[in-house]
Amino acid sequence: MAAPQSQSQSHPPRYFRNQEELRSRDPHKQLIASLTRLVTEHPPAQVTPGGGLFYGPVSVAYLFFVLSRLYPQLEIEKVALGEWAARYLKHAQGFMKDYPGPEASRCGVNDDVMAMVAIDAAGTLDPDLVKELCKFVDVTAYPEASDEWLYGRAGYLYLLRLVKACFLNDTPTLELIEDTADEVIEAIMESPRPWKWHGKAYVGAVHGSIGIITQVVLTDPSWAPKLEADLGALLSYQYDSGNWPSSIPPNKDKLVQVCHGAPGVIISLESIKQHFPKLKKDIERAIEKGRACILERGLLTKEPCLCHGISGNALALEQDHFEHFLSYTTGGEMKLLERDGMMEKSDDPSGLWTGEAGRAWAWAVADKGLEKRLLGYNDI
Numbered sequence: 282m283a284a285p286q287s288q289s290q291s292h293p294p295r296y297f298r299n300q301e302e303l304r305s306r307d308p309h310k311q312l313i314a315s316l317t318r319l320v321t322e323h324p325p326a327q328v329t330p331g332g333g334l335f336y337g338p339v340s341v342a343y344l345f346f347v348l349s350r351l352y353p354q355l356e357i358e359k360v361a362l363g364e365w366a367a368r369y370l371k372h373a374q375g376f377m378k379d380y381p382g383p384e385a386s387r388c389g390v391n392d393d394v395m396a397m398v399a400i401d402a403a404g405t406l407d408p409d410l411v412k413e414l415c416k417f418v419d420v421t422a423y424p425e426a427s428d429e430w431l432y433g434r435a436g437y438l439y440l441l442r443l444v445k446a447c448f449l450n451d452t453p454t455l456e457l458i459e460d461t462a463d464e465v466i467e468a469i470m471e472s473p474r475p476w477k478w479h480g481k482a483y484v485g486a487v488h489g490s491i492g493i494i495t496q497v498v499l500t501d502p503s504w505a506p507k508l509e510a511d512l513g514a515l516l517s518y519q520y521d522s523g524n525w526p527s528s529i530p531p532n533k534d535k536l537v538q539v540c541h542g543a544p545g546v547i548i549s550l551e552s553i554k555q556h557f558p559k560l561k562k563d564i565e566r567a568i569e570k571g572r573a574c575i576l577e578r579g580l581l582t583k584e585p586c587l588c589h590g591i592s593g594n595a596l597a598l599e600q601d602h603f604e605h606f607l608s609y610t611t612g613g614e615m616k617l618l619e620r621d622g623m624m625e626k627s628d629d630p631s632g633l634w635t636g637e638a639g640r641a642w643a644w645a646v647a648d649k650g651l652e653k654r655l656l657g658y659n660d661i
């Protein structure tokens with residue numbers, strides 16, 4: 282049933298043909314099934330530490346932390362979601378002395394220490410923990426620090442928004458968070474263009490310019506006018522196919538996923554487009570073309586996940602296609618894909634951006650009718 286789009290001896294097909302009738306699955310049932318697999322196949326003690334909000338125990342704890350607010354009554358294997366969050370976090374905290382902590386080249390959402398402090402601050406509402414998080418500005422505003430989301434300043438901005446949402450009524454703490462964010466944004470804006478990571482001008486959500494623009498604008502929309510030229514340039518990089526190159530100058534039009542390509546750009550644009558009124562028409566056209574490309578090439582053979590898989594790609598689509606894409610991420614469907622040799626397994630099968638926790642997030646978005654956002658990126 283999963284007919285490959287192209288066969289090659291050296292590389293398995295990247296995606297399979299989107300040829301089935303539109304279909305959907307009960308998202309609530311699938312959410313429960315996904316969370317049950319998460320805690321039974323990847324219990325806290327068995328998840329390798331490391332990965333921050335991206336993969337690993339902290340990322341799973343963050344999923345449960347966020348879902349516990351959305352589903353206060355829900356239990357998985359007779360345990361409340363908040364308790365699961367605490368168990369994964371406790372497991373991660375057990376390795377505290379092994380984490381190197383942030384440094385200039387690694388100070389984004391991937392950093393376990395910063396991510397744990399942020400989640401802890403949001404959970405306990407302890408302003409001292411916010412102070413601790415804000416002290417890392419010494420690292421993130423350092424002149425040589427990375428700018429992108431996974432390992433750089435843009436990711437730190439997400440962590441600041443995460444805590445900000447919990448301290449809206451505490452003026453001194455709120456001011457500290459905003460001052461810290463200002464400092465980081467100024468450092469990002471002072472970086473030469475195009476922003477580079479490891480010497481390459483990436484475009485996508487995880488390492489590239491759309492990720493940086495999105496984090497700055499969601500943190501402080503008043504910067505949008507100063508980012509208009511950067512966003513205009515980014516829109517101009519779109520291929521005729523509707524996809525975006527991974528980096529500039531463009532190479533082969535290959536990857537259609539959140540980290541590299543149209544899905545990450547579209548999900549980002551959807552959350553910042555209202556701040557760019559002059560680009561409104563260009564953005565709308567770009568989104569439409571990008572979605573057509575995802576419908577054609579977005580049913581990926583990598584294990585469904587947020588970063589480079591069907592769950593993330595689904596979030597870039599309109600409702601009926603979103604539900605259709607998610608229907609390929611059920612336990613049963615994944616077994617069929619595996620049987621057909623159409624699934625390349627994840628190295629981090631539990632993680633929020635790399636595995637089961639991300640699949641669960643996408644089902645929760647469908648179940649609750651949430652805005653189609655990426656958890657840890659543009660959900661706040």
Ligand SMILES: [Zn+2]
Pocket residue numbers: 538539540541588589
């Ligand atoms: Zn990826």
